[in-house]
Amino acid sequence: MDIPILYQDSRFVVLNKPAGLPVHPGPRGGASVEDVFPRLSRRRDGPWLAHRLDADTAGCLVVALRRVALLEAQLLFAAGRVKKTYWAVVAGAPPGESGTVDAPLLKRSDRAGWRMVVDAAGQAAITDWRLRGRAAGIAWLELHPRTGRTHQVRAHCAALGCPILGDPVYGDGEGRLHLLARAISLPLDPPLNATAPPPPHMVAALAMCGRA
Numbered sequence: 001m002d003i004p005i006l007y008q009d010s011r012f013v014v015l016n017k018p019a020g021l022p023v024h025p026g027p028r029g030g031a032s033v034e035d036v037f038p039r040l041s042r043r044r045d046g047p048w049l050a051h052r053l054d055a056d057t058a059g060c061l062v063v064a065l066r067r068v069a070l071l072e073a074q075l076l077f078a079a080g081r082v083k084k085t086y087w088a089v090v091a092g093a094p095p096g097e098s099g100t101v102d103a104p105l106l107k108r109s110d111r112a113g114w115r116m117v118v119d120a121a122g123q124a125a126i127t128d129w130r131l132r133g134r135a136a137g138i139a140w141l142e143l144h145p146r147t148g149r150t151h152q153v154r155a156h157c158a159a160l161g162c163p164i165l166g167d168p169v170y171g172d173g174e175g176r177l178h179l180l181a182r183a184i185s186l187p188l189d190p191p192l193n194a195t196a197p198p199p200p201h202m203v204a205a206l207a208m209c210g211r212a
Contacts (some may be wrong), residue, residue: 003036007194011069012062013040013047014184014194019058019176019201023049033061041065051077054151056166059086059181059196076186077148083185086143086153087132087198089178089205090162091171093139098130101156105149115169116155125149127156133210138165140209142182153179165205176201 003021007014017023017033025032037047040063050062050073064070076082106122107114116122126146133140139162145152154170157163163171165178180202186192198206 001031001035003033006060006196007192009190009192011066011188012050012064012073012186012192014192015061015063016196017053017058017061017181019056019199022055023052023061033063037063046070050074051082051148053181054154054177054179056177057179057181058199058202060184060194061181062184062186062192062194072188073186076188080146080148081187083183084145084148084181085183086145087180087182087202087206088141088143088153088157088164089202089209090139090141090157090160090164091137092162093134094129094131094141094160094162096131099128101125101127101129101159103156103159105152105155107150113169116149116151118155118159123147123149125152125156127152129156129160133206135205135208135210138205138209140206140211178202178205 004016006016023033040047045067046065047063048070050064103118104122105116105125106119108117128144130142132142143153158170166175183195
Protein backbone atom coordinates (compact mmCIF):
# COMPACT_ATOMS: atom_id res chain seq x y z
CA MET A 1 0.00 0.00 0.00
CA ASP A 2 1.32 3.40 -1.02
CA ILE A 3 0.07 6.62 0.57
CA PRO A 4 1.36 9.82 -1.08
CA ILE A 5 3.50 12.10 1.08
CA LEU A 6 2.61 15.80 0.99
CA TYR A 7 5.33 17.04 3.39
CA GLN A 8 8.30 15.46 5.14
CA ASP A 9 11.13 16.53 7.42
CA SER A 10 13.00 14.95 10.34
CA ARG A 11 10.05 15.56 12.67
CA PHE A 12 6.86 14.97 10.69
CA VAL A 13 5.30 13.42 7.63
CA VAL A 14 2.00 14.66 6.23
CA LEU A 15 0.21 11.90 4.34
CA ASN A 16 -2.49 12.32 1.71
CA LYS A 17 -4.86 9.83 3.30
CA PRO A 18 -7.13 8.10 0.79
CA ALA A 19 -10.87 8.21 1.38
CA GLY A 20 -12.12 4.94 2.85
CA LEU A 21 -8.89 4.05 4.67
CA PRO A 22 -9.13 4.11 8.48
CA VAL A 23 -6.23 5.50 10.47
CA HIS A 24 -6.30 2.55 12.92
CA PRO A 25 -7.03 -1.11 12.20
CA GLY A 26 -10.60 -2.00 13.16
CA PRO A 27 -11.70 -4.84 15.45
CA ARG A 28 -11.95 -7.10 12.42
CA GLY A 29 -8.53 -6.10 11.10
CA GLY A 30 -8.01 -4.80 7.60
CA ALA A 31 -5.76 -2.17 6.10
CA SER A 32 -5.12 1.13 7.89
CA VAL A 33 -2.75 4.09 7.77
CA GLU A 34 -0.68 2.51 10.54
CA ASP A 35 0.35 -0.24 8.11
CA VAL A 36 2.79 2.18 6.44
CA PHE A 37 4.42 3.36 9.69
CA PRO A 38 7.38 0.92 9.48
CA ARG A 39 8.29 2.51 6.13
CA LEU A 40 8.17 6.04 7.51
CA SER A 41 10.67 5.52 10.32
CA ARG A 42 12.79 2.78 11.86
CA ARG A 43 13.11 4.56 15.18
CA ARG A 44 11.74 2.82 18.25
CA ASP A 45 10.03 5.98 19.49
CA GLY A 46 7.55 6.44 16.67
CA PRO A 47 5.80 7.13 14.39
CA TRP A 48 2.52 8.31 15.92
CA LEU A 49 -0.60 9.96 14.60
CA ALA A 50 -0.63 13.61 15.66
CA HIS A 51 -4.40 13.77 15.07
CA ARG A 52 -7.10 11.73 13.33
CA LEU A 53 -9.40 11.81 10.33
CA ASP A 54 -12.58 9.83 9.77
CA ALA A 55 -12.07 6.79 7.57
CA ASP A 56 -14.12 8.30 4.73
CA THR A 57 -12.39 11.70 4.84
CA ALA A 58 -9.49 12.21 2.42
CA GLY A 59 -6.52 14.54 2.74
CA CYS A 60 -3.90 15.90 5.12
CA LEU A 61 -2.95 13.64 8.01
CA VAL A 62 0.00 14.60 10.22
CA VAL A 63 2.26 11.84 11.52
CA ALA A 64 4.97 12.58 14.09
CA LEU A 65 8.23 10.71 13.64
CA ARG A 66 9.57 11.43 17.13
CA ARG A 67 8.00 11.65 20.58
CA VAL A 68 9.20 15.23 21.13
CA ALA A 69 7.55 16.25 17.85
CA LEU A 70 4.34 14.44 18.81
CA LEU A 71 4.09 16.28 22.12
CA GLU A 72 4.76 19.62 20.43
CA ALA A 73 2.04 18.99 17.85
CA GLN A 74 -0.45 17.80 20.48
CA LEU A 75 0.04 21.02 22.45
CA LEU A 76 -0.70 23.08 19.32
CA PHE A 77 -3.83 21.07 18.53
CA ALA A 78 -5.05 21.33 22.14
CA ALA A 79 -4.47 25.10 22.15
CA GLY A 80 -6.39 25.58 18.88
CA ARG A 81 -3.31 26.95 17.13
CA VAL A 82 -3.40 24.53 14.18
CA LYS A 83 -5.02 26.00 11.07
CA LYS A 84 -7.17 23.39 9.32
CA THR A 85 -8.92 23.90 6.01
CA TYR A 86 -11.60 21.52 4.72
CA TRP A 87 -13.42 21.41 1.40
CA ALA A 88 -16.88 19.89 1.26
CA VAL A 89 -19.48 19.49 -1.45
CA VAL A 90 -22.88 19.70 0.19
CA ALA A 91 -26.50 19.11 -0.73
CA GLY A 92 -28.37 22.36 -1.11
CA ALA A 93 -26.63 25.57 -0.05
CA PRO A 94 -25.89 27.47 3.17
CA PRO A 95 -27.81 30.62 4.19
CA GLY A 96 -25.43 33.24 2.82
CA GLU A 97 -21.90 33.62 1.50
CA SER A 98 -19.99 33.06 4.76
CA GLY A 99 -20.54 32.66 8.45
CA THR A 100 -19.73 30.79 11.64
CA VAL A 101 -21.42 27.79 13.21
CA ASP A 102 -21.10 28.04 16.99
CA ALA A 103 -22.90 24.90 18.13
CA PRO A 104 -21.75 22.57 20.93
CA LEU A 105 -21.70 18.90 20.04
CA LEU A 106 -22.71 15.92 22.17
CA LYS A 107 -22.29 12.23 21.32
CA ARG A 108 -25.60 10.37 21.26
CA SER A 109 -26.16 6.64 20.73
CA ASP A 110 -29.24 4.69 19.75
CA ARG A 111 -30.10 1.42 18.02
CA ALA A 112 -28.85 2.79 14.69
CA GLY A 113 -25.44 3.66 16.13
CA TRP A 114 -23.97 6.94 17.33
CA ARG A 115 -23.76 10.48 16.04
CA MET A 116 -22.85 13.96 17.22
CA VAL A 117 -25.84 16.22 17.91
CA VAL A 118 -26.09 19.92 18.62
CA ASP A 119 -26.76 20.15 22.34
CA ALA A 120 -26.02 22.85 24.91
CA ALA A 121 -24.67 20.12 27.19
CA GLY A 122 -22.01 19.16 24.65
CA GLN A 123 -18.47 20.38 24.09
CA ALA A 124 -17.90 23.78 22.49
CA ALA A 125 -17.54 23.49 18.70
CA ILE A 126 -16.96 26.38 16.29
CA THR A 127 -16.55 26.22 12.51
CA ASP A 128 -16.06 29.15 10.12
CA TRP A 129 -17.36 28.58 6.59
CA ARG A 130 -17.31 30.27 3.19
CA LEU A 131 -19.22 29.50 0.01
CA ARG A 132 -16.75 28.86 -2.84
CA GLY A 133 -19.23 27.94 -5.60
CA ARG A 134 -22.52 26.32 -6.37
CA ALA A 135 -24.38 24.34 -9.03
CA ALA A 136 -27.84 22.85 -9.37
CA GLY A 137 -28.67 21.40 -5.96
CA ILE A 138 -25.12 21.39 -4.57
CA ALA A 139 -22.54 23.82 -3.19
CA TRP A 140 -18.79 23.89 -2.51
CA LEU A 141 -17.83 25.05 0.98
CA GLU A 142 -14.47 25.91 2.51
CA LEU A 143 -14.51 25.30 6.24
CA HIS A 144 -12.12 26.20 9.06
CA PRO A 145 -12.87 24.37 12.31
CA ARG A 146 -11.53 26.29 15.30
CA THR A 147 -12.09 23.29 17.56
CA GLY A 148 -11.48 19.61 16.91
CA ARG A 149 -14.59 17.70 17.93
CA THR A 150 -15.47 14.31 16.47
CA HIS A 151 -17.45 14.68 13.22
CA GLN A 152 -17.42 18.45 13.74
CA VAL A 153 -17.40 19.54 10.09
CA ARG A 154 -19.97 16.90 9.13
CA ALA A 155 -22.35 17.74 11.98
CA HIS A 156 -22.00 21.50 11.46
CA CYS A 157 -22.72 21.25 7.73
CA ALA A 158 -25.88 19.34 8.61
CA ALA A 159 -26.74 22.02 11.17
CA LEU A 160 -26.45 24.61 8.38
CA GLY A 161 -29.12 22.67 6.50
CA CYS A 162 -26.72 21.36 3.85
CA PRO A 163 -25.28 17.94 4.76
CA ILE A 164 -22.18 16.74 2.95
CA LEU A 165 -22.80 14.58 -0.11
CA GLY A 166 -22.40 10.89 0.65
CA ASP A 167 -22.58 11.30 4.42
CA PRO A 168 -24.24 8.15 5.80
CA VAL A 169 -24.76 9.62 9.28
CA TYR A 170 -25.81 13.25 8.70
CA GLY A 171 -27.00 13.06 5.08
CA ASP A 172 -28.52 10.60 2.65
CA GLY A 173 -25.42 8.41 2.38
CA GLU A 174 -25.64 8.08 -1.40
CA GLY A 175 -22.19 7.66 -2.95
CA ARG A 176 -18.91 8.54 -1.28
CA LEU A 177 -18.31 11.22 1.34
CA HIS A 178 -17.35 14.50 -0.37
CA LEU A 179 -15.09 15.81 2.37
CA LEU A 180 -11.40 16.72 2.00
CA ALA A 181 -8.92 17.80 4.67
CA ARG A 182 -7.57 20.30 2.15
CA ALA A 183 -4.73 21.95 4.08
CA ILE A 184 -3.06 22.07 7.46
CA SER A 185 -0.61 24.49 9.03
CA LEU A 186 1.29 24.11 12.32
CA PRO A 187 3.19 27.17 13.65
CA LEU A 188 6.40 25.30 14.38
CA ASP A 189 10.02 26.32 13.82
CA PRO A 190 10.30 25.71 10.93
CA PRO A 191 6.54 25.79 10.18
CA LEU A 192 4.69 22.80 8.75
CA ASN A 193 2.37 23.52 5.82
CA ALA A 194 0.72 20.98 3.52
CA THR A 195 -2.06 20.96 0.93
CA ALA A 196 -3.87 17.93 -0.49
CA PRO A 197 -5.45 17.65 -3.96
CA PRO A 198 -9.11 16.63 -4.19
CA PRO A 199 -9.67 12.86 -4.35
CA PRO A 200 -10.94 11.52 -7.69
CA HIS A 201 -14.53 11.09 -6.49
CA MET A 202 -14.81 14.82 -5.64
CA VAL A 203 -13.32 16.27 -8.83
CA ALA A 204 -16.49 16.28 -10.94
CA ALA A 205 -18.68 17.87 -8.25
CA LEU A 206 -16.08 20.56 -7.53
CA ALA A 207 -15.82 21.34 -11.25
CA MET A 208 -19.61 21.72 -11.44
CA CYS A 209 -19.35 24.25 -8.60
CA GLY A 210 -16.75 26.30 -10.45
CA ARG A 211 -13.37 24.91 -9.49
CA ALA A 212 -11.08 25.18 -12.52
